[in-house]
Amino acid sequence: xxxxxxxxxxxxxxxxxxxxxxxxxxxxxxxxxxxxxxxxxxxxxxxxxxxxxxxxxxxxxxxxxxxxxxxxxxxxxxxxxxxxxxxxxxxxxxxxxxxxxxxxxxxxxxxxxxxxxxxxxxxxxxxxxxxxxxxxxxxxxxxxxxxxxxxxxxxxxxxxxxxxxxxxxxxxxxxxxxxxxxxxxxxxxxxxxxxxxxxxxxxxxxxxxxxxxxxxxxxxxxxxxxxxxxxxxxxxxxxxxxxxxxxxxxxxxxxxxxxxxxxxxxxxxxxxxxxxxxxxxxxxxxxxxxxxxxxxxxxxxxxxxxxxxxxxxxxxxxxxxxxxxxxxxxxxxxxxxxxxxxxxxxxxxxxxxxxxxxxxxxxxxxxxxxxxxxxxxxxxxxxxxxxxxxxxxxxxxxxxxxxxxxxxxxxxxxxxxxxxxxxxxxxxxxxxxxxxxxxxxxxxxxxxxxxxxxxxxxxxxxxxxxxxxxxxxxxxxxxxxxxxxxxxxxxxxxxxxxxxxxxxxxxxxxxxxxxxxxxxxxxxxxxxxxxxxxxxxxxxxxxxxxxxxxxxxxxxxxxxxxxxxxx
Numbered sequence: 020x021x022x023x024x025x026x027x028x029x030x031x032x033x034x035x036x037x038x039x040x041x042x043x044x045x046x047x048x049x050x051x052x053x054x055x056x057x058x059x060x061x062x063x064x065x066x067x068x069x070x071x072x073x074x075x076x077x078x079x080x081x082x083x084x085x086x087x088x089x090x091x092x093x094x095x096x097x098x099x100x101x102x103x104x105x106x107x108x109x110x111x112x113x114x115x116x117x118x119x120x121x122x123x124x125x126x127x128x129x130x131x132x133x134x135x136x137x138x139x140x141x142x143x144x145x146x147x148x149x150x151x152x153x154x155x156x157x158x159x160x161x162x163x164x165x166x167x168x169x170x171x172x173x174x175x176x177x178x179x180x181x182x183x184x185x186x187x188x189x190x191x192x193x194x195x196x197x198x199x200x201x202x203x204x205x206x207x208x209x210x211x212x213x214x215x216x217x218x219x220x221x222x223x224x225x226x227x228x229x230x231x232x233x234x235x236x237x238x239x240x241x242x243x244x245x246x247x248x249x250x251x252x253x254x255x256x257x258x259x260x261x262x263x264x265x266x267x268x269x270x271x272x273x274x275x276x277x278x279x280x281x282x283x284x285x286x287x288x289x290x291x292x293x294x295x296x297x298x299x300x301x302x303x304x305x306x307x308x309x310x311x312x313x314x315x316x317x318x319x320x321x322x323x324x325x326x327x328x329x330x331x332x333x334x335x336x337x338x339x340x341x342x343x344x345x346x347x348x349x350x351x352x353x354x355x356x357x358x359x360x361x362x363x364x365x366x367x368x369x370x371x372x373x374x375x376x377x378x379x380x381x382x383x384x385x386x387x388x389x390x391x392x393x394x395x396x397x398x399x400x401x402x403x404x405x406x407x408x409x410x411x412x413x414x415x416x417x418x419x420x421x422x423x424x425x426x427x428x429x430x431x432x433x434x435x436x437x438x439x440x441x442x443x444x445x446x447x448x449x450x451x452x453x454x455x456x457x458x459x460x461x462x463x464x465x466x467x468x469x470x471x472x473x474x475x476x477x478x479x480x481x482x483x484x485x486x487x488x489x490x491x492x493x494x495x496x497x498x499x500x501x502x503x504x505x506x507x508x509x510x511x512x513x514x515x516x517x518x519x520x521x522x523x524x525x526x527x528x529x530x531x532x533x534x535x536x537x538x539x540x541x542x543x544x545x546x547x548x549x550x551x552x553x554x555x556x557x558x559x560x561x562x563x564x565x566x567x568x569x570x571x572x573x574x575x576x577x578x579x580x581x582x583x584x585x586x
Contacts, residue, residue, distance in 0.1 A: 021586070022504040027492045027563050028581035030057035033442030035493070036393050038530060038562060043491030044396060044431070046445040047483055048567075051417075056514045056578035059488040059569040063450045063476035066179075066187075066195040066468070069093070070100045071122070071159050078155065079111035084131055084147045086111075088157060091127040098124040099139050101160040101197040108153020113145045119160060119199055120145075136196055137244035160185070160197060165470025166208035167266075168460040171237065173215065173222055177460060177468060178237070179475055180211040186226055188243060193477055198235075198243065202250040205229040210265030212275045212286075213237075216294035223296065225286065227265035227277065230255050234296045249296050253304050256280040264332075266319050272342065276308070276327060278317035283309035283329055283340070309340050309347060321361040323368055323383050330358030335372070337361070339383065351386050353379055359410040362420060364439070369420050371413065374406040376424075378437070390441055395530075397426040414459035416467060421446060423456025423469070430454075434469065450476050482569035482576065486523055492563040494530055499559060506555040506584040509537055510548065513579055517542035520569040520577025526555070527562050534564045542577050555584070 030050045035041025049060040071092040079086045093100070100122045104114050114120070114132065121139040123131035131144035138144070163182035170177050179187040179195055184206025187195040210227030215238070222238040232253040236242050257263040257280045267277030275286040285308040288294040292301040311317055311331060318332035326339045329347075335356045338347040355373030362369045369389070370379040376392035398407045404427055411423020420437040432454025436446040448454050449471045458470040468477040498504035511522060521541040525534035538551035555561075563584070569577050 022498070022506065024586065025495060025497060025506065025561070025584040026581055027565070027583075030490065031055065031442070033438070033444050034393060034396065036391070038395060038491065038494040041493050043493070043562065044445065044489060045491075046431075046487075046489040047447060048444060048488050048490060050444060053514060053576075053578045056580050057490060057567075058576050058578045059483040059520065059567050060447065061465075061478050062481050062483050063447060063469075064193065064479040064481075065450050066189070066193060066475040066477060067162055069095060069097055069194050070162070071097050071102070074156065074158050076154055077157050079147050079150050081111070081147050081149050084144050085125065086130050086132060086147075088128045088130070092122075092130070092157075094127060096124045097122055097130070099136055099194070099196050101199075103158045103160065104155060105158060106151060106153050106155045109151045110155060111151040112148040114147070114151075119197070135199070135244065162187070162473050163208060164457055164472045165475045166457050167211040168458045168468055168470050168475065169211050169213050170460055171213055171222055173238070176237070178211060178213065178224055179470060180208045180226065181470075182208040184208065184228065186211075186224070187475075188237070190240060190243065195475060198246055200246045200248050201226060201233055201235070202228065202248070205231070205259040207262045209263065210267055210277055212267050212269060212277065214269055214273070214275055214294075216273065216288040218293050223294065225275065227255070229261050229263065230257050230259040252296055254306075255284065256282050256306055263316065264318055268320055268322065270327065270342075271322060274342075276320060278320060278329065279306070281311040281313065281315045281317060282307045283311075283317055283320070283327070309338070311338055311347070318358055319360050321363050321368055323363060323366070326383065328361060328368065330361050330370070332357050332359070337370070337381070337386070351381055351383075353386050354388060360413045360422070362413045362415060364415050364418065364420060367439075369413070371410040371422065374408055376408045390437060390443070392424065392435070392443070396431050396445075397424075397428055399428045409455065411456045412458040412469065414461035414467060416461050417465055421459060421461060421467065423459070423471075425453075425455035447478070449474065484568045486521070486566040486568045488567040490565045490567070494560060494562045496560055497558055503556070504558040504561075505586055506553060506558065508585040509551045509553045510583040510585065511540050511579065512581050512583075513542075513547050513549075513577060515575060515578065516545050516547055517569075517577040518544050518574040520567065522577070522579060523566040524582060525564045525566070527564070528558060528560055530562065544575075553584070
């Protein structure tokens with residue numbers, strides 16, 4: 020039997036349920052921008068790139084107020100980086116332990132110290148009057164797991180809540196700066212809501228601790244420069260040691276709803292009043308606007324029409340509530356216990372439940388199975404696992420579902436994109452650290468922010484540049500033991516001459532084998548067809564891997580149409 024040409028294309032189909040049925044892994048790839056072609060996707064950039072993460076000793080000079088670190092604190096301007104100081108003796112006069120300060124950059128190893136973000140912004144430094152005694156240490160304020168990200172629709176500033184209870188904010192740029200002054204005890208980044216209600220002069224950020232709600236007016240830079248918190252503004256049903264989620268939403272009825280143990284709580288502006296947290300007559304705070312069944316735990320919520328849906332983390336139920344009745348309606352039953360996340364896209368609720376990679380959908384009357392994340396992407400070992408997947412945050416990106424997922428397969432934890440027709444690709448992952456993404460903020464375009472352990476990133480305009488984009492083809496049956504296939508030539512076709520980018524093409528003959536490189540094609544601003552002699556013989560089964568990059572901004576991108584193996 021003569022060997023037939025092998026063509027790899029149809030990228031827009033996404034990942035198949037198995038490499039025997041279609042494409043295997045598609046990672047960090049863009050299959051939307053140029054239909055019929057595939058290219059490297061946009062890279063993340065850190066919202067904390069300015070911040071020092073170095074713990075080191077330092078000295079201070081009283082005459083100049085200049086502090087000098089023993090090692091480099093950051094290769095970029097670290098002004099606004101929050102720190103604390105410790106010492107074996109006495110700190111330089113003007114500094115105190117157990118106090119958060121902000122650095123003012125001089126060089127990679129030298130800095131001034133400011134008492135606030137605003138002072139750092141105006142280069143108003145602390146007057147240091149002596150060098151102190153003993154050995155002094157600079158300690159960066161640690162960023163915990165970013166569990167919640169929201170955006171103020173007025174200022175367009177982002178607010179981020181981490182597992183250490185700290186709140187970070189952006190103002191006019193991409194970096195997240197520490198918002199000081201809130202209470203950190205019994206707080207694990209449990210929840211974050213924002214609303215101006217009817218006010219034209221205030222916007223209120225509600226920060227949920229385990230058992231309490233803190234609130235702050237964040238309207239304008241003045242409020243952020245000198246933050247004034249109302250700590251313990253309201254009490255929750257959850258205990259101080261519970262770490263229950265207080266995930267919530269700003270309802271279409273302008274009421275804030277949040278999860279709290281087996282209850283749904285609400286915050287509402289009083290009729291005819293303008294919300295003011297210091298004046299009880301201006302709001303209605305309800306600890307138990309909705310009661311769930313005993314031993315249930317409210318985990319997540321979403322709106323569907325007039326109904327508020329609350330997902331339970333203990334049973335396999337979603338509880339619909341019309342927000343008027345004394346109790347919920349007939350619960351929706353999901354195929355697995357632990358409803359972890361829900362997201363409404365176009366009137367369809369996507370439901371993330373259980374630990375085996377199943378996603379369900381409902382339009383409000385019944386629940387049905389929609390998609391299972393392929394096992395080859397989540398658990399490619401032969402070891403049975405009870406909890407294959409840990410679901411992370413969810414969002415909507417240009418009509419598609421975007422979600423975080425931690426899996427057993429090395430390198431496959433990250434951000435996945437699921438289209439309404441069921442197509443699936445791995446869209447991205449954090450720039451550093453763990454691949455588990457716990458929170459998203461998505462808008463109406465392709466750019467989004469996401470939080471994870473020890474940081475948060477945002478999608479930038481630069482494309483991946485180090486062959487990080489990976490596409491693995493179907494595992495093709497191309498020959499038999501008695502009539503194996505032979506391939507002498509490999510060709511690749513791109514859509515137009517590219518000014519940057521390349522593709523490295525490899526193969527393997529078993530799904531458990533490593534890939535062997537066949538050739539690498541590089542763009543030259545002129546070529547659209549590439550050819551290489553490869554000399555593959557005795558091939559019964561084969562899978563092709565394509566690793567791509569681009570990296571240049573504003574260039575003609577490297578857009579791959581297809582790869583061909585010819586006898």
